[in-house]
Amino acid sequence: MSAPQDISQNKALLWFMAAACGLCAGANYYSQPLIHSIQQYFAVTESQAALTVTFAQVSYALGLLFIVPMGDVVNKTKFIPLLMTLCALGLFLSAFSVNLPMLWVGTVLVGLFSVAAQVLIPLATMTVQPEKTGEVVGFLMSGLLVGILLSTSLAGLFSNLFHWKVIYVVSGVLMLILAYALKSRLPYVMRMKMNYGQIFVSMAQLLKQEKRLLLRALAGGFAFAAVSILYSTIALLLSSAHHLPDLVIGMVSLVGIFGALSTQYIGRYADQDYTRQLTWMGCALFIISWICFYYGQTVLISYIVGFALIQLALALVHTSNQSIIFRLRPDAKSRINAIYMTAYFTGGACGSALGIFAWNHGGWTMTCLAGLCLVLACMLFSLLDNLLMRKSLVTTN
Numbered sequence: 320m321s322a323p324q325d326i327s328q329n330k331a332l333l334w335f336m337a338a339a340c341g342l343c344a345g346a347n348y349y350s351q352p353l354i355h356s357i358q359q360y361f362a363v364t365e366s367q368a369a370l371t372v373t374f375a376q377v378s379y380a381l382g383l384l385f386i387v388p389m390g391d392v393v394n395k396t397k398f399i400p401l402l403m404t405l406c407a408l409g410l411f412l413s414a415f416s417v418n419l420p421m422l423w424v425g426t427v428l429v430g431l432f433s434v435a436a437q438v439l440i441p442l443a444t445m446t447v448q449p450e451k452t453g454e455v456v457g458f459l460m461s462g463l464l465v466g467i468l469l470s471t472s473l474a475g476l477f478s479n480l481f482h483w484k485v486i487y488v489v490s491g492v493l494m495l496i497l498a499y500a501l502k503s504r505l506p507y508v509m510r511m512k513m514n515y516g517q518i519f520v521s522m523a524q525l526l527k528q529e530k531r532l533l534l535r536a537l538a539g540g541f542a543f544a545a546v547s548i549l550y551s552t553i554a555l556l557l558s559s560a561h562h563l564p565d566l567v568i569g570m571v572s573l574v575g576i577f578g579a580l581s582t583q584y585i586g587r588y589a590d591q592d593y594t595r596q597l598t599w600m601g602c603a604l605f606i607i608s609w610i611c612f613y614y615g616q617t618v619l620i621s622y623i624v625g626f627a628l629i630q631l632a633l634a635l636v637h638t639s640n641q642s643i644i645f646r647l648r649p650d651a652k653s654r655i656n657a658i659y660m661t662a663y664f665t666g667g668a669c670g671s672a673l674g675i676f677a678w679n680h681g682g683w684t685m686t687c688l689a690g691l692c693l694v695l696a697c698m699l700f701s702l703l704d705n706l707l708m709r710k711s712l713v714t715t716n
Contacts, residue, residue, distance in 0.1 A: 340440065348474075352572075361422075369551060375429070378428075388654045390441060392512070400502040405428065409432060446508065458582075460579075464578070472573050479564060542693075548671070575629070578631030602697060605636075609625065610625075
C-alpha cells in the first residue's frame with residue numbers, strides 16, 4: 320500500500336490538527352481558574368472544588384493508558400472524530416451539571432476522550448520524513464499548549480462576563496465542528512494487526528527494550544508535575560494573596576503563550592540533534608522560574624515572570640522528549656506516545672494533588688519547595704538518559 324501524503328505540505332490540515340490538539344487538551348483545564356466560583360455555586364469546600372482539577376488529570380492519564388494505544392490498530396480517520404464527539408458529550412454534561420458529583424462525571428468523560436489529541440500527534444509523525452518529526456510535533460504541541468493556556472483565560476473571561484458554565488457549552492460546540500472537519504481530511508495510515516490484549520503486552524516489551532523511552536517518560540512526568548502544581552494553586556494564591564478575580568487570574572496564564580508558540584522552533588533544533596542541550600536549558604529555566612514563584616506571593620510581577628519562564632522550560636523539555644521517543648520505533652508510535660504521555664499526565668495529576676496538599680499544610684513556601692524537588696527529579700532522569708546515550712555511543716564505536 321502506498322505511503323500517505325506528507326501532511327507537512329498540507330498547511331490547512333496541520334492548522335486543523337493543531338486546533339483540535341489545543342481544544343482537546345484545553346478542555347481539561349477550564350476548572351482551574353474557576354475553583355472559587357465552583358465552590359460558591361455548589362456550596363462545597365475549597366478542597367472539594369479543587370478536586371475537579373485532579374479528576375481531570377487522572378482521567379486523562381487513564382485515557383492515555385487505555386485508549387491512545389488503540390491508535391496503532393484502528394482506523395484513525397474514524398477513531399479520532401469519535402473520541403472528540405464523546406469528549407463533547409462530557410463537556411455538555413459538565414455545562415448542565417446540577418451538583419459537584421455530576422460535574423466530576425462530566426470532567427472524567429472529558430479527560431478520557433480528549434486524548435484524541437494524543438492520537439493525532441503520532442498520526443502526524445507517520446506521514447512526514449524523519450528529519451521533520453520534531454518540527455511537526457512542535458507545531459502540533461504549540462497548538463496544544465496554547466489551547467491549555469487560552470482555556471484558563473477564556474474560562475475566567477466567560478465566568479466574569481456570563482457564567483462559569485458557558486465555557487463548557489462553547490467548547491462542546493467547537494469540538495463537534497472540528498470533529499466533523501477532520502473526519503474527511505485525516506490521511507489513512509496502515510494499522511497493525513493485534514488484539515487489545517496484545518497491545519499491552521507489546522507496550523511492556525517496549526518499556527523493557529527501550530530504556531530511553533522509560534527515562535524520558537519519567538523526566539517528562541516530573542517536569543509536568545512541577546508545572547501542574549501551579550495549575551492547581553494559581554486560583555488559590557492569586558485570589559488570596561493578590562485578591563484577583565477569575566477574569567484576571569485567567570489572563571495571567573496568557574504570558575505563557577510565548578513559550579507555547581516556541582515549540583515549533585524548538586522542534587527544528589531537536590531535529591538537528593540538539594535535544595540534550597535543549598533539555599538542560601529547560602531544566603535551568605525550571606529552577607529560575609520556581610525562584611520567581613517563591614517571591615510571587617508578595618510581588619505579582621515575579622509570579623508572572625515565573626509563569627512565562629516555566630512554560631518555556633516545559634516546551635524545551637517536552638519537545639525534546641517527544642523528538643527522541645518518536646524515532647525509537649517507527650512501527651509503534653501510538654503505543655510509545657501512550658507510554659510517554661501516561662507518565663506525563665500521571666505526573667500532572669500527582670503534581671496537582673501535591674500542590675493542593677502542600678498549600679493546605681505549608682502554604683506557598685511548601686508549594687514552591689515541592690515544585691523545586693520535582694524539577695530536581697526531572698534533572699536526575701535527564702542525566703541518566705544522557706549517561707545511557709553516551710554508553711550506547713561508546714559501545715557502538
